[in-house]
Amino acid sequence: MFRIASAAHLRIVVDHLMRIEVLNTGTELLLGSVLNTHLQFLAQALFPLGLRIERQVTVPDGDAIRVAVAETFGRAEVVLITGGLGPTTDDITREAVAELLGLELIHDETVMAAIERRFARRNLTMSARNARQAQRPAEAIVLHNPNGTAPGLYLAARPHGTITTPHLFLLPGPPRELQPMVTDQVLLLLAKLLPARPAVEMRVARIAGLGESAVEELVGGPLLALGLELGYCARPGEVDLRTIGSPAILDQAGRIIAEKLGPHIVSHDQRPLEKVLVDLLTERGETLACAESCTGGFLAHRITNVPGASAVFLGGYVTYANAVKTSALGVDAGLIEAHGAVSEPVAVAMAEGARQKAGADYALSTTGIAGPDGGSEEKPVGTVFIALAGKMGATLVERNRFPTDRQTFKDLVSLTAFELLRRQLTAR
Amino acid sequence: MFRIASAAHLRIVVDHLMRIEVLNTGTELLLGSVLNTHLQFLAQALFPLGLRIERQVTVPDGDAIRVAVAETFGRAEVVLITGGLGPTTDDITREAVAELLGLELIHDETVMAAIERRFARRNLTMSARNARQAQRPAEAIVLHNPNGTAPGLYLAARPHGTITTPHLFLLPGPPRELQPMVTDQVLLLLAKLLPARPAVEMRVARIAGLGESAVEELVGGPLLALGLELGYCARPGEVDLRTIGSPAILDQAGRIIAEKLGPHIVSHDQRPLEKVLVDLLTERGETLACAESCTGGFLAHRITNVPGASAVFLGGYVTYANAVKTSALGVDAGLIEAHGAVSEPVAVAMAEGARQKAGADYALSTTGIAGPDGGSEEKPVGTVFIALAGKMGATLVERNRFPTDRQTFKDLVSLTAFELLRRQLTAR
Numbered sequence: 128m129f130r131i132a133s134a135a136h137l138r139i140v141v142d143h144l145m146r147i148e149v150l151n152t153g154t155e156l157l158l159g160s161v162l163n164t165h166l167q168f169l170a171q172a173l174f175p176l177g178l179r180i181e182r183q184v185t186v187p188d189g190d191a192i193r194v195a196v197a198e199t200f201g202r203a204e205v206v207l208i209t210g211g212l213g214p215t216t217d218d219i220t221r222e223a224v225a226e227l228l229g230l231e232l233i234h235d236e237t238v239m240a241a242i243e244r245r246f247a248r249r250n251l252t253m254s255a256r257n258a259r260q261a262q263r264p265a266e267a268i269v270l271h272n273p274n275g276t277a278p279g280l281y282l283a284a285r286p287h288g289t290i291t292t293p294h295l296f297l298l299p300g301p302p303r304e305l306q307p308m309v310t311d312q313v314l315l316l317l318a319k320l321l322p323a324r325p326a327v328e329m330r331v332a333r334i335a336g337l338g339e340s341a342v343e344e345l346v347g348g349p350l351l352a353l354g355l356e357l358g359y360c361a362r363p364g365e366v367d368l369r370t371i372g373s374p375a376i377l378d379q380a381g382r383i384i385a386e387k388l389g390p391h392i393v394s395h396d397q398r399p400l401e402k403v404l405v406d407l408l409t410e411r412g413e414t415l416a417c418a419e420s421c422t423g424g425f426l427a428h429r430i431t432n433v434p435g436a437s438a439v440f441l442g443g444y445v446t447y448a449n450a451v452k453t454s455a456l457g458v459d460a461g462l463i464e465a466h467g468a469v470s471e472p473v474a475v476a477m478a479e480g481a482r483q484k485a486g487a488d489y490a491l492s493t494t495g496i497a498g499p500d501g502g503s504e505e506k507p508v509g510t511v512f513i514a515l516a517g518k519m520g521a522t523l524v525e526r527n528r529f530p531t532d533r534q535t536f537k538d539l540v541s542l543t544a545f546e547l548l549r550r551q552l553t554a555r
Numbered sequence: 556m557f558r559i560a561s562a563a564h565l566r567i568v569v570d571h572l573m574r575i576e577v578l579n580t581g582t583e584l585l586l587g588s589v590l591n592t593h594l595q596f597l598a599q600a601l602f603p604l605g606l607r608i609e610r611q612v613t614v615p616d617g618d619a620i621r622v623a624v625a626e627t628f629g630r631a632e633v634v635l636i637t638g639g640l641g642p643t644t645d646d647i648t649r650e651a652v653a654e655l656l657g658l659e660l661i662h663d664e665t666v667m668a669a670i671e672r673r674f675a676r677r678n679l680t681m682s683a684r685n686a687r688q689a690q691r692p693a694e695a696i697v698l699h700n701p702n703g704t705a706p707g708l709y710l711a712a713r714p715h716g717t718i719t720t721p722h723l724f725l726l727p728g729p730p731r732e733l734q735p736m737v738t739d740q741v742l743l744l745l746a747k748l749l750p751a752r753p754a755v756e757m758r759v760a761r762i763a764g765l766g767e768s769a770v771e772e773l774v775g776g777p778l779l780a781l782g783l784e785l786g787y788c789a790r791p792g793e794v795d796l797r798t799i800g801s802p803a804i805l806d807q808a809g810r811i812i813a814e815k816l817g818p819h820i821v822s823h824d825q826r827p828l829e830k831v832l833v834d835l836l837t838e839r840g841e842t843l844a845c846a847e848s849c850t851g852g853f854l855a856h857r858i859t860n861v862p863g864a865s866a867v868f869l870g871g872y873v874t875y876a877n878a879v880k881t882s883a884l885g886v887d888a889g890l891i892e893a894h895g896a897v898s899e900p901v902a903v904a905m906a907e908g909a910r911q912k913a914g915a916d917y918a919l920s921t922t923g924i925a926g927p928d929g930g931s932e933e934k935p936v937g938t939v940f941i942a943l944a945g946k947m948g949a950t951l952v953e954r955n956r957f958p959t960d961r962q963t964f965k966d967l968v969s970l971t972a973f974e975l976l977r978r979q980l981t982a983r
Contacts, residue, residue, distance in 0.1 A: 157608045157610075157611065158607065159597070159598025159599040160598075160788055160797070162595045166587065166591060167591070179586065181585065182614055183585065183612070183613040184610065184612050185610065186609075191609070358583070423855050423856055423864070424852030424854070425856045427847075427851050427856075428853045428856045430851070431875065432961060432965075434927055434928075435928075436875075437875055441876040442879035443873030443875075444871075444873070445852065445873065447871075448869040448870055450913075451844075451869055454914075484879075484882060485876070485882070486882075497859075498862075499862055537856075
């Protein structure tokens with residue numbers, strides 16, 4: 128979990144542009160049928176403007192939407208509302224907002240024409256219900272939706288009895304419609320509302336091979352002394368170290384981080400480890416192969432997720448059965464018999480076999496016991512051998528133990544294998 | 556996105572056990588540094604009790620917690636609060652709740668002893684701050700936390716001025732601590748609070764090869780006529796069809812679904828397709844191999860995510876480079892030269908080569924252009940050939956096109972390949 132190192136430092140940034148709240152509508156979110164990713168997306172999108180979300184609420188479709196919007200009046204300065212803009216009768220965000228602001232709902236010919244064009248382009252027949260989506264409160268500004276039928280709507284703050292209403296943004300629920308609308312339109316409108324302020328940036332260093340507390344011990348004190356905000360986000364095998372402050376302070380922080388954490392720094396720009404590897408190999412004009420047993424193709428999958436991987440990744444051998452270790456990689460059946468498939472000599476033979484068969488500069492291998500079954504006293508569940516064969520000479524091999532669930536096991540083994548290669552490529 | 560077919564049907568179930576709200580605390584959630592998965596987990600955990608969450612709120616650490624808890628008084632009957640139980644000064648959930656209820660904070664010796672044992676077991680030194688975690692409001696029931704230092708706390712509903720306070724559950728923020736605490740302790744406490752009621756179940760059929768609207772067209776009318784609640788959740792290539800109602804009505808619904816959607820039904824119990832395949836092959840005592848180009852190991856990765864896959868999955872060949880297609884699978888270099896690596900004859904040769912090299916009963920192959928680069932007029936980005944070689948005789952091959960992002964491409968190609976095999980295994 129992310130942890131803010133010091134609440135006092137938070138105030139540097141928060142202090143205080145606009146109070147922003149997010150209101151997510153949708154029964155599916157409260158049933159757990161759909162994971163709510165809107166808050167995370169919106170928070171990350173708003174951050175570069177120096178804006179933070181102060182409260183987020185999820186309510187079901189129906190009248191709860193009206194109640195929740197009304198609650199923000201007099202408290203929030205901006206409310207981002209997602210969902211409830213569809214064509215069906217329980218999509219009532221438009222109506223609720225119009226009612227609360229005392230505005231008429233009008234039929235917008237331009238929106239209607241856009242919806243009609245969309246249906247025509249797709250050879251679909253419009254239903255009468257879609258006409259509802261062309262309604263908008265009078266005075267609302269329409270936010271074009273190139274990815275769906277429901278346009279977004281923006282209602283600027285206005286006097287309302289004794290208070291000023293918040294700026295209201297009505298946004299579509301599906302992420303593929305909402306996200307481009309926010310990036311392309313909402314952020315510009317928000318930026319215009321903001322007072323001028325000193326620039327604050329966020330930088331994230333990705334660290335491997337050190338726990339969160341070890342990272343804090345090494346850099347926490349000196350970084351906080353600079354007067355920046357500091358956060359840690361730990362995942363299995365990795366820690367993201369986040370610094371927020373002025374560019375000048377962040378430059379100083381970067382020097383401290385490089386000095387104290389040097390070889391553990393995977394990237395300064397949140398590039399994942401596999402992308403760092405593909406970039407390093409591409410620079411060097413070198414190639415890679417993999418021989419996987421316990422990771423079952425996950426190393427190859429991660430590497431081939433990187434666009435351009437084909438320039439450096441020649442191939443992978445997922446040698447799950449022992450006979451395939453022998454037929455595909457030339458691992459001596461006697462070696463497997465003598466030491467077991469999960470053993471240092473077999474890991475070495477797999478890496479060397481893959482390197483030779485694929486004609487690659489480097490080859491990584493993994494052989495281990497992912498569990499839940501298959502462990503022994505000598506080699507309990509979670510035991511894994513990872514080897515790296517390559518042009519550097521003797522094949523490297525490491526024994527580790529990751530007793531965990533199957534997916535986390537694959538995460539940790541692939542991370543450890545990739546780190547073995549990254550260290551090799553960046554050593555000198 | 557999940558869509559409720561009819562708001563009227565919703566009320567069958569909601570109507571009305573207890574009003575439950577969720578309050579998530581944590582600045583990291585509002586910064587977007589951590590994705591909030593609590594709502595989804597809690598909603599799914601509570602559903603089998605017939606309970607639904609009516610509102611969810613996220614607030615930052617600090618005084619906003621007290622304000623948000625107070626707001627639920629007089630409105631909610633149960634409030635599940637996550638986070639704010641840590642040892643640091645901005646973890647104030649305990650204090651805020653004690654203050655709101657007018658209860659004293661007392662030092663709990665049993666909790667203190669448990670924390671001390673935990674530190675001793677891990678050879679860690681306790682800091683004085685950890686003693687804060689042994690404090691609890693008088694009258695709170697302690698929920699044991701085997702996965703962390705912060706215990707959970709339960710405060711039963713009690714008279715408070717003119718209202719009755721909600722039942723308050725204070726739960727730790729990290730999912731690996733919260734989730735077992737909910738499953739093992741909170742659900743039992745909630746079950747005791749519930750009135751007796753007619754049993755309602757949820758069943759989910761997983762459908763492949765039909766879009767959401769096609770599924771609705773085939774079964775939507777007859778299912779709604781049974782008086783159940785119906786929902787659809789579409790993912791690339793798949794639709795989950797959810798029915799909620801009494802067991803008798805769901806049995807009727809199951810017969811309609813089987814009749815209308817027959818061959819498209821992957822499972823009736825949300826088993827993923829790869830698990831269905833491993834189960835089918837295990838039953839039949841048959842084995843599988845894969846030869847992958849564009850999916851880059853993703854087929855092997857999905858299959859090996861299933862515990863017990865080693866009984867049926869012999870191995871995979873991730874033949875990214877053309878030379879490796881030839882060296883590992885024996886694909887004729889002249890064939891690649893003549894037709895291109897992304898072609899029907901190469902897909903067939905890859906599947907047949909993998910089957911023969913691994914000695915498997917069946918082999919699947921994929922070769923295509925994932926993008927973003929590499930397309931041509933004849934074979935645009937997204938083009939893919941999928942083949943299945945096997946004991947059924949002639950090798951099957953399909954041409955498809957999935958112009959999308961890299962991960963969705965892998966999702967769709969693997970789903971299509973697995974479906975090709977599943978249909979083969981379930982045909983007759």
